[in-house]
Amino acid sequence: MDEANLKLRCIPAIDKLMAAAENTPLSKAPRNTLTGILRELTEKARLMIKSGKDTDTSVEGILAWAEMLLAIKSKSSLQRVVNATGVVLHTNLGRAPLSNRAQKAVAGVMGSYSNLEYDAASGERGLRYAHVMEKLKQVTGGEDALVVNNNAAAVLLALSALAKDREVIVSRGELVEIGGSFRIPDVMKQSGARLVEVGTTNKTHLRDYEEAITPETGAILKVHTSNYRIVGFTAQPAAERLADLAHNRGIPVIEDLGSGVLIPLSVGGWQEPTAAARLANGFDLVTFSGDKLLGAGQAGIIAGKSCYINKMKRHPLLRALRIDKLSLAALEGTLQDYTLGNPYDDIPVLHMLTAEYEELRSRAEALLAALSQLPGGEWTTEILGVNSQTGGGAFPAIDLPGWAVSVASRRISPDHLAEKLRLRDIPIIVRLQDDKVLLDVRCLIMNDMEDIAEAFKEIMDITEPKEEAGY
Numbered sequence: 241m242d243e244a245n246l247k248l249r250c251i252p253a254i255d256k257l258m259a260a261a262e263n264t265p266l267s268k269a270p271r272n273t274l275t276g277i278l279r280e281l282t283e284k285a286r287l288m289i290k291s292g293k294d295t296d297t298s299v300e301g302i303l304a305w306a307e308m309l310l311a312i313k314s315k316s317s318l319q320r321v322v323n324a325t326g327v328v329l330h331t332n333l334g335r336a337p338l339s340n341r342a343q344k345a346v347a348g349v350m351g352s353y354s355n356l357e358y359d360a361a362s363g364e365r366g367l368r369y370a371h372v373m374e375k376l377k378q379v380t381g382g383e384d385a386l387v388v389n390n391n392a393a394a395v396l397l398a399l400s401a402l403a404k405d406r407e408v409i410v411s412r413g414e415l416v417e418i419g420g421s422f423r424i425p426d427v428m429k430q431s432g433a434r435l436v437e438v439g440t441t442n443k444t445h446l447r448d449y450e451e452a453i454t455p456e457t458g459a460i461l462k463v464h465t466s467n468y469r470i471v472g473f474t475a476q477p478a479a480e481r482l483a484d485l486a487h488n489r490g491i492p493v494i495e496d497l498g499s500g501v502l503i504p505l506s507v508g509g510w511q512e513p514t515a516a517a518r519l520a521n522g523f524d525l526v527t528f529s530g531d532k533l534l535g536a537g538q539a540g541i542i543a544g545k546s547c548y549i550n551k552m553k554r555h556p557l558l559r560a561l562r563i564d565k566l567s568l569a570a571l572e573g574t575l576q577d578y579t580l581g582n583p584y585d586d587i588p589v590l591h592m593l594t595a596e597y598e599e600l601r602s603r604a605e606a607l608l609a610a611l612s613q614l615p616g617g618e619w620t621t622e623i624l625g626v627n628s629q630t631g632g633g634a635f636p637a638i639d640l641p642g643w644a645v646s647v648a649s650r651r652i653s654p655d656h657l658a659e660k661l662r663l664r665d666i667p668i669i670v671r672l673q674d675d676k677v678l679l680d681v682r683c684l685i686m687n688d689m690e691d692i693a694e695a696f697k698e699i700m701d702i703t704e705p706k707e708e709a710g711y
């Protein structure tokens with residue numbers, strides 16, 4: 241028998257490994273999970289031996305590997321990361337972090353039963369929407385409001401309930417695509433409404449809408465150009481005039497606002513229309529996201545006239561699009577920040593977007609000080625003025641001046657450094673710009689700064705002087 245075959249025969253049987261695991265921490269794992277891990281490891285050992293590599297096939301060796309693998313599998317896949325990119329509403333990083341009040345609201349119901357659809361006063365069935373309805377009416381000025389899973393669902397529901405088999409007029413400048421899969425023409429088709437495009441990319445006049453109205457028209461839809469801006473020779477009718485036109489012809493105007501800003505917010509000198517402003521302009525319905533500028537969890541909000549919202553409440557799609565109780569709790573908590581608190585301070589995304597230049601500067605100085613452990617000569621750290629972004633379909637192409645700490649090492653390339661920062665227990669996501677690793681301080685919260693300092697300490701300790709020498 242050749243050497244490899246001998247080695248293969250040395251791989252312990254699963255039964256034997258299971259028996260040996262009995263007095264180790266592994267015994268706490270469910271049997272199925274443990275046998276799965278042991279099979280995975282013995283199979284790996286088999287492959288290594290077959291390809292001529294050496295591996296430890298002792299019972300102790302395999303059990304030690306099993307403990308490591310179990311520890312890896314015990315970690316959640318969905319986890320906290322540090323956002324040092326400076327993009328406030330980063331869709332890939334989960335959009336808005338929740339306020340304290342919203343976190344408490346979620347924690348208050350997540351491990352127990354709740355009155356989600358129960359009216360404790362009467363002992364009768366209640367409505368899940370009731371928990372946020374009054375608050376939404378207060379912050380939007382709408383007669384009524386409804387909440388669904390996200391804003392894409394809100395638009396789909398509004399079009400399905402109000403304009404199925406009818407025409408919906410949209411300006412050519414507003415045929416938006418958001419993040420690849422949400423495209424206004426596609427959502428329209430899905431709802432059963434027929435898209436009628438009017439105007440041109442840069443200019444749409446009131447008369448364009450007027451001429452497109454027929455007995456077949458179900459609604460006029462305005463769409464916020466969330467991720468692009470049309471500048472230069474442009475025109476669109478004032479909201480009030482469009483609302484008057486629609487009402488004279490007996491049709492509703494709906495606006496997909498996207499970002500859901502509820503209070504006046506000036507970013508880089510720009511403002512986006514609030515839900516309340518649009519309803520005050522005379523629009524019948526507005527829809528917007530819960531986890532963009534509103535600052536809560538994923539949700540889609542519809543506010544406006546009761547007669548239209550009642551149609552949506554009765555629509556069969558509502559059940560398929562309904563919001564989950566944890567998102568609802570987060571939304572209620574965040575809405576209380578608006579109605580009872582100080583939203584600019586209490587809601588993390590609003591605070592990040594309105595943070596004073598000086599506040600950011602002193603945060604950058606604190607981060608620089610936290611990184612002073614990095615040995616000079618090999619590492620260079622400095623504070624740089626940067627432009628952050630709002631992200632998440634709000635304030636497109638508007639720079640937010642702020643500060644970052646740039647970190648460079650003579651031994652590790654920026655790409656490699658960024659990778660090392662990502663491949664930790666708590667990943668740190670940085671910005672790479674002009675061949676530099678930038679830690680934008682705008683979106684740092686909680687213990688982020690300590691985690692960044694800790695990360696660099698780890699990287700320093702494991703970076704051998706010979707690694708990538710000469711970079």
Ligand SMILES: *Cc1c(COP(=O)(O)O)cnc(C)c1O
Pocket residue numbers: 390391392393416418422463464465466496497498499528529530531539540632633
């Ligand atoms: C973001 C956005 C959407 C999609 O909202 P979700 O809450 O992500 O589903 C739809 N329309 C506009 C204009 C948006 O900005």
